[in-house]
Amino acid sequence: MTASIDAAEVRRRTGELLAAHPPATTDRTDFLKARFDAGLAWVHYPAGLGGLDAPRSLQPVIDAELAAAGAPDNDPRRIGIGLGMAAPTVLGFGTDEQKQRFLRPLWVGEEVWCQLFSEPGAGSDLAALGTRAVRDGEDWVVDGQKVWTSSAHVARWAILIARTDPDLPKHRGISYFICDMTDPGVEVRPLRQITGEAEFNEVFLTGVRIPDSRRLGPVGEGWKVARTTLMNERVSIGGARIPREGGMIGPVSRTWRERPELRTHDLHQRLLTLWVEAEVARLTGERLRQQLVAGHPGPEGSGMKLAFARLNQEISGLEVELLGDGGLLYGDWTMRRPELVDFTGRDAGYRYLRSKGNSIEGGTSEVLLNIVAERVLGLPVEPRNDKDVAWKDLSR
Amino acid sequence: MTALHQPAATPDLLYSETEEDLRSAVRSLLADRADAPTVLARAESDTPYDPRLWQALAAGIGAAGLLVPEKLGGQGASHREAAVVLEEIGRSVAPTPYLTSAVVATATLLALGTEDGPAAELLTGLASGRRVAALAVPFATPPAGATGATVAAADGVLDGTVTAVADAATADVLLVPTPQGLYAVEAAADTVTVDPLVPLDLTRPLATVILSGATGTPLATGEAAADAVRRGLLAGAGLLASEQLGLAEWCLTETVRYTRERHQFNRPVGSFQSLKHRMAQLWLEVVSARAAARNAADALATGSPDVPLAVAVAQAYCSKVAVRAAEECVQLHGGIGMTWEHPAHLYLKRAKADSIAYGTAGSHRAAVAELAELPAP
Numbered sequence: 200m201t202a203s204i205d206a207a208e209v210r211r212r213t214g215e216l217l218a219a220h221p222p223a224t225t226d227r228t229d230f231l232k233a234r235f236d237a238g239l240a241w242v243h244y245p246a247g248l249g250g251l252d253a254p255r256s257l258q259p260v261i262d263a264e265l266a267a268a269g270a271p272d273n274d275p276r277r278i279g280i281g282l283g284m285a286a287p288t289v290l291g292f293g294t295d296e297q298k299q300r301f302l303r304p305l306w307v308g309e310e311v312w313c314q315l316f317s318e319p320g321a322g323s324d325l326a327a328l329g330t331r332a333v334r335d336g337e338d339w340v341v342d343g344q345k346v347w348t349s350s351a352h353v354a355r356w357a358i359l360i361a362r363t364d365p366d367l368p369k370h371r372g373i374s375y376f377i378c379d380m381t382d383p384g385v386e387v388r389p390l391r392q393i394t395g396e397a398e399f400n401e402v403f404l405t406g407v408r409i410p411d412s413r414r415l416g417p418v419g420e421g422w423k424v425a426r427t428t429l430m431n432e433r434v435s436i437g438g439a440r441i442p443r444e445g446g447m448i449g450p451v452s453r454t455w456r457e458r459p460e461l462r463t464h465d466l467h468q469r470l471l472t473l474w475v476e477a478e479v480a481r482l483t484g485e486r487l488r489q490q491l492v493a494g495h496p497g498p499e500g501s502g503m504k505l506a507f508a509r510l511n512q513e514i515s516g517l518e519v520e521l522l523g524d525g526g527l528l529y530g531d532w533t534m535r536r537p538e539l540v541d542f543t544g545r546d547a548g549y550r551y552l553r554s555k556g557n558s559i560e561g562g563t564s565e566v567l568l569n570i571v572a573e574r575v576l577g578l579p580v581e582p583r584n585d586k587d588v589a590w591k592d593l594s595r
Numbered sequence: 596m597t598a599l600h601q602p603a604a605t606p607d608l609l610y611s612e613t614e615e616d617l618r619s620a621v622r623s624l625l626a627d628r629a630d631a632p633t634v635l636a637r638a639e640s641d642t643p644y645d646p647r648l649w650q651a652l653a654a655g656i657g658a659a660g661l662l663v664p665e666k667l668g669g670q671g672a673s674h675r676e677a678a679v680v681l682e683e684i685g686r687s688v689a690p691t692p693y694l695t696s697a698v699v700a701t702a703t704l705l706a707l708g709t710e711d712g713p714a715a716e717l718l719t720g721l722a723s724g725r726r727v728a729a730l731a732v733p734f735a736t737p738p739a740g741a742t743g744a745t746v747a748a749a750d751g752v753l754d755g756t757v758t759a760v761a762d763a764a765t766a767d768v769l770l771v772p773t774p775q776g777l778y779a780v781e782a783a784a785d786t787v788t789v790d791p792l793v794p795l796d797l798t799r800p801l802a803t804v805i806l807s808g809a810t811g812t813p814l815a816t817g818e819a820a821a822d823a824v825r826r827g828l829l830a831g832a833g834l835l836a837s838e839q840l841g842l843a844e845w846c847l848t849e850t851v852r853y854t855r856e857r858h859q860f861n862r863p864v865g866s867f868q869s870l871k872h873r874m875a876q877l878w879l880e881v882v883s884a885r886a887a888a889r890n891a892a893d894a895l896a897t898g899s900p901d902v903p904l905a906v907a908v909a910q911a912y913c914s915k916v917a918v919r920a921a922e923e924c925v926q927l928h929g930g931i932g933m934t935w936e937h938p939a940h941l942y943l944k945r946a947k948a949d950s951i952a953y954g955t956a957g958s959h960r961a962a963v964a965e966l967a968e969l970p971a972p
Contacts, residue, residue: 467972489607489608571879576871577855
């Protein structure tokens with residue numbers, strides 16, 4: 200930490216950036232590059248890598264100044280996996296060369312990232328994965344199949360975990376790589392989902408050659424690296440302030456107000472209960488945000504995803520029912536491949552179906568409850584029998 | 596939801612250093628003077644409150660006067676600090692008239708806005724903890740619901756009966772709403788009878804108050820009186836959420852501690868996934884209850900226009916969490932949770948009674964329906 204960097208100092212530097220690159224007359228990408236080079240991209244990152252080694256709590260100060268000046272943002276929704284997962288992992292485990300090569304285009308949004316973790320046989324039990332990486336000279340040759348890969352069809356790079364030693368217990372024989380999605384042998388196939396869309400993909404890896412210089416962390420230490428990635432995935436919530444009725448409760452409340460003919464007493468009681476719970480979840484998120492800004496992040500982050508998954512499912516379920524005859528219809532089953540994940544867009548039927556994924560993606564609610572129980576409450580772990588057995592000897 | 600219903604300012608949902616210091620002082624006092632066996636013994640005695648505990652809390656720590664301005668002998672603090680005191684009282688189910696006297700009666704008198712006269716004089720007494728007051732309405736009355744219709748006032752003489760008044764038994768002064776206005780009545784007068792009832796919650800006594808030609812000091816009439824009572828009850832309902840939070844937190848912590856130690860089937864019972872998930876879920880609800888309770892306390896402290904909605908949301912949410920936490924505490928303690936010796940029952944009884952106090956979750960949801968413009972069919 201650089202002691203001299205405080206709110207006044209970042210305001211001064213932000214002012215300098217805005218003066219040198221007026222947002223009104225500067226190209227969007229040029230502005231973002233200049234912002235990165237000024238250390239105002241993610242202020243807690245090291246100098247030269249988009250930051251100033253400053254406290255993370257100063258980032259909202261910068262963001263507010265830039266938003267007030269009408270500066271472009273780096274469209275964090277589009278590059279969420281890169282920002283939330285790839286970047287902290289590259290920062291934590293990458294070589295200097297890797298950090299220099301990858302972080303700037305990632306943050307600016309010139310390069311989109313995806314995540315090649317889950318497999319058909321390894322979801323919640325991620326460490327059971329079977330995609331193989333075999334050393335061949337200066338390269339690794341990768342064969343296997345990944346699944347549930349958002350953004351794979353638009354990604355330039357992927358973070359990839361693969362098995363490099365099947366004779367070791369499952370957590371110990373894994374290594375972590377950066378995979379070039381344009382390389383021969385990488386095939387992305389849309390995976391059509393419950394909503395009719397293909398937001399996710401299957402990725403087939405056939406003889407993909409990854410240079411050893413794109414390994415992250417030591418050989419066989421991939422699980423440790425992956426845990427950093429996954430922890431960051433779950434912490435990434437809490438940045439934005441949500442207005443009252445900002446989530447899924449918004450559309451259903453508006454329908455309730457505008458269409459009195461749909462109202463029943465049963466739906467009224469359920470709506471009010473969910474309205475209260477949505478308001479409390481909003482406040483809980485706000486409290487978490489205030490803790491982060493104060494420099495005391497609480498463990499609440501691990502719980503917020505659980506709360507939103509359940510709420511989204513219950514609220515959208517209620518909304519479909521509220522619509523009556525309208526709830527029997529669905530907007531459009533056309534298969535499409537969106538670039539952005541959109542939970543609340545489209546109609547009630549879409550929201551209902553898409554929200555079913557909220558309790559599965561990024562860690563199932565069951566796994567998250569275990570994590571809360573063990574890491575937050577300190578409850579004992581369940582006995583397990585897979586920790587000391589070679590991966591190749593596990594039953595599958 | 597129109598722009599009008601968006602909160603005017605972002606609430607401060609954290610605890611200040613001063614609040615944490617106050618918490619430590621209250622917690623250590625209650626640990627000394629209100630541990631579970633002491634609370635149980637006191638609840639079964641004829642004197643539900645320990646006067647020395649009350650003096651230490653009210654005068655020693657200055658908790659009774661937190662809401663009262665300094666010029667009336669109080670601390671000039673706010674609902675935020677009072678909420679922290681109530682979290683600790685909830686955590687220990689300590690029998691004290693804090694909620695009823697230092698919050699509800701005090702907030703009612705403060706809402707009258709007089710700098711001298713009988714209300715100001717009463718406030719000075721309450722702030723020091725030398726006197727204790729109770730608002731003479733049924734404990735279940737929601738903020739919008741006090742009518743005072745069961746007591747008639749004529750020329751300052753009061754007749755009537757009020758049922759299920761919380762903490763009337765220890766009050767020196769009763770604040771009595773009537774259709775004619777709000778009156779202060781000395782509880783010790785011959786014309787006042789306070790008949791103790793057998794309460795579900797052993798740690799918060801209830802009584803029937805009978806006024807037979809009792810002399811009342813007029814405090815306010817008309818809309819001013821009704822508004823003061825409503826604001827007293829709003830403060831009570833809003834800060835009750837903090838008591839519920841503290842209670843729920845104790846239940847969760849104690850259940851986690853117990854299930855880590857208790858072995859069955861050659862394992863700690865806390866290692867079974869079905870139990871872990873129940874406790875993790877409860878933790879999430881407690882964390883959420885904290886945000887809701889802090890929001891209500893902060894809205895009350897800042898006098899935000901969001902107070903009615905913040906209070907209704909906090910009560911609609913926190914009541915349920917406290918009851919569930921206490922019920923889970925009993926269940927996950929197994930047979931031990933059913934015994935008189937283990938304090939779990941004290942928490943369950945307080946939680947269930949609290950879920951009715953100052954309006955049920957259902958009545959607060961009805962308030963939400965009105966405030967958020969989500970009308971019934």
